[in-house]
Amino acid sequence: MIQLIFQSIFFGYGLFSIIKVALAFTKEEKEGLLSDYDKTATEIVKFAGLVFALYCFTITFLDLKSNNVTNGDDEFRMINWISSPFYWFTLLIHPVIVQLLWVKGIRYSKFIRFLLGILLMFSGERILLILTSFHRDYLPSSWDYSISSLLSKWAIQTIIFGIVLFVIQILKNKRKNAV
Numbered sequence: 001m002i003q004l005i006f007q008s009i010f011f012g013y014g015l016f017s018i019i020k021v022a023l024a025f026t027k028e029e030k031e032g033l034l035s036d037y038d039k040t041a042t043e044i045v046k047f048a049g050l051v052f053a054l055y056c057f058t059i060t061f062l063d064l065k066s067n068n069v070t071n072g073d074d075e076f077r078m079i080n081w082i083s084s085p086f087y088w089f090t091l092l093i094h095p096v097i098v099q100l101l102w103v104k105g106i107r108y109s110k111f112i113r114f115l116l117g118i119l120l121m122f123s124g125e126r127i128l129l130i131l132t133s134f135h136r137d138y139l140p141s142s143w144d145y146s147i148s149s150l151l152s153k154w155a156i157q158t159i160i161f162g163i164v165l166f167v168i169q170i171l172k173n174k175r176k177n178a179v
Helices: 004-027 033-063 071-080 085-102 104-108 110-120 124-132 147-178
Strands: none
Touching: 004 033, 004 085, 004 110, 004 147, 033 071, 033 085, 033 147, 085 104, 104 110, 104 147
């Protein structure tokens, strides 16, 4: 459940970034509603990246220290997997990407923001699968992944991100009006 929320925030911000870049090319962007939502969304995703990295380190530490390891082979496999760069790539790709948004030049660059948006729309496992599968020959007859399930997953993630963004933006506006 927690990973679904984090993945939804990352996916939603990626989609939001792509839409924002597309709108910036169609008309001049003015200071207004979209920039307020952009600031809020950037704050949310930077905070979520930090919390997600802390969550990943905590889960990894708890897995290492748990008593579920029954024999030496299981412990060896777990340590071998955790020492693999693929493990850390899949866990830390999103927290590292969103921490790049602290740099003002990256945050306001349309091209880099577009690339970050595309990377954030996919999970670390999906990115790793795409990168490692370039050398394989996949025939269309072996494609069994349903487009409708992918679209419904994206819709749910977008809705979750939209709700989080909308609630935090309302809370920020109420706090600003109360002061």
